[in-house]
Amino acid sequence: xxxxxxxxxxxxxxxxxxxxxxxxxxxxxxxxxxxxxxxxxxxxxxxxxxxxxxxxxxxxxxxxxxxxxxxxxxxxxxxxxxxxxxxxxxxxxxxxxxxxxxxxxxxxxxxxxxxxxxxxxxxxxxxxxxxxxxxxxxxxxxxxxxxxxxxxxxxxxxxxxxxxxxxxxxxxxxxxxxxxxxxxxxxxxxxxxxxxxxxxxxxxxxxxxxxxxxxxxxxxxxxxxxxxxxxxxxxxxxxxxxxxxxxxxxxxxxxxxxxxxxxxxxxxxxxxxxxxxxxxxxxxxxxxxxxxxxxxxxxxxxxxxxxxxxxxxxxxxxxxxxxxxxxxx
Amino acid sequence: xxxxxxxxxxxxxxxxxxxxxxxxxxxxxxxxxxxxxxxxxxxxxxxxxxxxxxxxxxxxxxxxxxxxxxxxxxxxxxxxxxxxxxxxxxxxxxxxxxxxxxxxxxxxxxxxxxxxxxxxxxxxxxxxxxxxxxxxxxxxxxxxxxxxxxxxxxxxxxxxxxxxxxxxxxxxxxxxxxxxxxxxxxxxxxxxxxxxxxxxxxxxxxxxxxxxxxxxxxxxxxxxxxxxxxxxxxxxxxxxxxxxxxxxxxxxxxxxxxxxxxxxxxxxxxxxxxxxxxxxxxxxxxxxxxxxxxxxxxxxxxxxxxxxxxxxxxxxxxxxxxxxxxx
Numbered sequence: 001x002x003x004x005x006x007x008x009x010x011x012x013x014x015x016x017x018x019x020x021x022x023x024x025x026x027x028x029x030x031x032x033x034x035x036x037x038x039x040x041x042x043x044x045x046x047x048x049x050x051x052x053x054x055x056x057x058x059x060x061x062x063x064x065x066x067x068x069x070x071x072x073x074x075x076x077x078x079x080x081x082x083x084x085x086x087x088x089x090x091x092x093x094x095x096x097x098x099x100x101x102x103x104x105x106x107x108x109x110x111x112x113x114x115x116x117x118x119x120x121x122x123x124x125x126x127x128x129x130x131x132x133x134x135x136x137x138x139x140x141x142x143x144x145x146x147x148x149x150x151x152x153x154x155x156x157x158x159x160x161x162x163x164x165x166x167x168x169x170x171x172x173x174x175x176x177x178x179x180x181x182x183x184x185x186x187x188x189x190x191x192x193x194x195x196x197x198x199x200x201x202x203x204x205x206x207x208x209x210x211x212x213x214x215x216x217x218x219x220x221x222x223x224x225x226x227x228x229x230x231x232x233x234x235x236x237x238x239x240x241x242x243x244x245x246x247x248x249x250x251x252x253x254x255x256x257x258x259x260x261x262x263x264x265x266x267x268x269x270x271x272x273x274x275x276x277x278x279x280x281x282x283x284x285x286x287x288x289x290x291x292x293x294x295x296x297x298x299x300x301x302x303x304x305x306x307x308x309x310x311x312x313x314x315x316x317x318x319x320x321x322x323x324x325x326x327x328x329x
Numbered sequence: 330x331x332x333x334x335x336x337x338x339x340x341x342x343x344x345x346x347x348x349x350x351x352x353x354x355x356x357x358x359x360x361x362x363x364x365x366x367x368x369x370x371x372x373x374x375x376x377x378x379x380x381x382x383x384x385x386x387x388x389x390x391x392x393x394x395x396x397x398x399x400x401x402x403x404x405x406x407x408x409x410x411x412x413x414x415x416x417x418x419x420x421x422x423x424x425x426x427x428x429x430x431x432x433x434x435x436x437x438x439x440x441x442x443x444x445x446x447x448x449x450x451x452x453x454x455x456x457x458x459x460x461x462x463x464x465x466x467x468x469x470x471x472x473x474x475x476x477x478x479x480x481x482x483x484x485x486x487x488x489x490x491x492x493x494x495x496x497x498x499x500x501x502x503x504x505x506x507x508x509x510x511x512x513x514x515x516x517x518x519x520x521x522x523x524x525x526x527x528x529x530x531x532x533x534x535x536x537x538x539x540x541x542x543x544x545x546x547x548x549x550x551x552x553x554x555x556x557x558x559x560x561x562x563x564x565x566x567x568x569x570x571x572x573x574x575x576x577x578x579x580x581x582x583x584x585x586x587x588x589x590x591x592x593x594x595x596x597x598x599x600x601x602x603x604x605x606x607x608x609x610x611x612x613x614x615x616x617x618x619x620x621x622x623x624x625x626x627x628x629x630x631x632x633x634x635x636x637x638x639x640x641x642x643x644x645x646x647x648x649x650x651x652x653x654x655x656x
Contacts, residue, residue: 072656122655124649125645126648127641127644128644128656130404130460134585135640135644138637138640139636139637142630142633142635142636145633146634212653212654215654225656272458272460272461302476303475304474307469308468308473308476310472312465314461315461315466318458322456323456
């Protein structure tokens with residue numbers, strides 16, 4: 001009798017554990033191993049490091065976006081903020097490496113202000129965040145174009161680009177170690193702590209779950225909203241600084257990144273309209289999307305079909321999440 | 330279905346806000362004011378006003394459909410991509426031949442309706458958030474389109490260009506069509522059972538379902554209307570540009586702008602309240618703004634910055650009085 005109970009208990013614990021495994025992590029491993037089979041260099045330490053480096057900007061954006069999503073909103077302005085960061089960086093530094101740190105500080109200040117405006121419009125003007133951040137997207141893109149006069153030019157100094165580009169060589173065991181991974185780990189660690197380890201994080205979940213209830217429980221809902229949009233904007237500036245090290249200065253570096261970041265979170269099990277999600281899931285979602293893109297490139301599919309694949313996986317992930325919630329509650 | 334009629338809400342105009350008249354007055358004041366201020370009084374003569382109305386057509390038609398989706402408590406982000414698909418498909422099938430016009434139009438309408446059904450099914454059957462569902466469908470459409478066509482494809486025959494360039498006297502066909510479609514849409518919303526069900530589902534989907542309304546069919550119907558309107562916009566743009574290219578919908582930002590004008594027009598983003606005349610007033614505001622910026626010689630980028638700020642301000646005017654929480 002007790003044996004049977006133990007057995008049942010053990011089984012339910014196993015089911016529980018299985019349930020807690022993030023589906024995105026599993027999907028990611030499947031995608032990555034497929035990529036590795038097609039192109040074995042991906043399975044070498046250097047290949048893994050390079051993959052993580054390329055995934056870093058999206059993972060950082062997702063780490064910021066998840067705060068807004070869990071609070072029940074959307075932040076559509078992050079892609080344009082990435083563009084503004086790259087273009088602003090080239091304008092502020094004007095090829096002078098000594099201005100890099102000052103420029104980065106100014107860019108973070110701009111990001112902070114944009115996030116604060118987004119949050120204030122949602123919290124105090126009660127404008128739905130889709131509209132508020134859409135307006136910000138248009139304005140920030142316009143501002144970036146105005147800043148460079150419509151034609152981005154110049155280069156970024158090397159010490160600006162090192163965050164995305166610099167690689168430590170001759171590291172034992174893994175051979176190469178990109179600086180981008182340090183930034184990625186730092187941002188993800190900070191975001192994990194902020195979302196799952198602080199009172200602020202609990203309040204973000206509370207507001208996303210039921211803003212009225214959170215308010216009655218004493219949460220200053222407006223401050224939480226300001227906070228999540230500022231976090232998302234600061235993450236976007238960070239991703240922008242990373243992407244500046246990847247390619248040249250152009251007006252479309254950030255194009256569509258907001259949707260990819262939301263997609264990454266959703267694939268990682270974050271629930272739209274708030275209240276549910278984990279940082280690990282969001283990062284796993286970002287890695288999954290990056291692996292998917294690598295896979296499609298390896299398969300030789302034309303570039304545009306990446307979008308088709310992204311759309312399909314997005315719908316599939318959310319449909320699966322909805323189905324699972326209906327099944328297990 | 331008689332029990333469901335208890336749920337039919339009061340006509341929209343009775344519950345609507347004073348938004349459309351105010352917006353209308355504001356837009357006209359802006360346009361006329363800027364015309365006088367910059368001394369371009371020629372813009373107030375027939376040609377100028379017709380030009381202003383013509384600016385409304387593309388965004389106006391797709392925004393009418395978007396109004397249906399939003400009133401039903403949904404949203405459609407795939408319209409920009411649907412517009413590109415429709416325009417490319419039309420000009421590719423026609424390939425400059427007048428005898429293919431009817432076939433092309435029918436194919437475009439059929440494809441649009443199908444996309445609407447797919448959107449509605451993903452939302453109501455698979456229970457996917459409409460934001461993600463239509464975003465995903467939009468990405469799928471755009472990917473397939475851009476993989477098949479990289480540039481302007483085919484061309485439309487001269488006869489088809491009449492859609493955009495022909496006119497009854499001084500009134501272009503396209504402007505007349507916009508107002509006829511708006512009248513039709515408002516008739517459907519106010520006077521038909523489908524319209525009443527749209528408001529019911531948008532206002533309280535669970536309540537509507539318990540009252541015996543097939544909410545899944547209503548949601549799907551709203552998306553079919555929305556996709557069809559995007560298809561018609563695509564046909565119009567193909568006629569105006571004389572050909573279709575895979576980027577015209579996205580370049581026009583029709584997805585986000587159509588949502589913006591619907592909300593500016595007083596339709597609740599959460600659904601259940603609103604109407605098409607407010608949407609048209611919102612479209613007129615955008616058209617007047619564009620015309621005013623042009624008259625003042627504002628260059629492209631500051632225009633973009635101002636446009637973003639105006640979208641927020643115009644929506645905030647209503648929402649600032651909201652009592653509840655908004656995310």
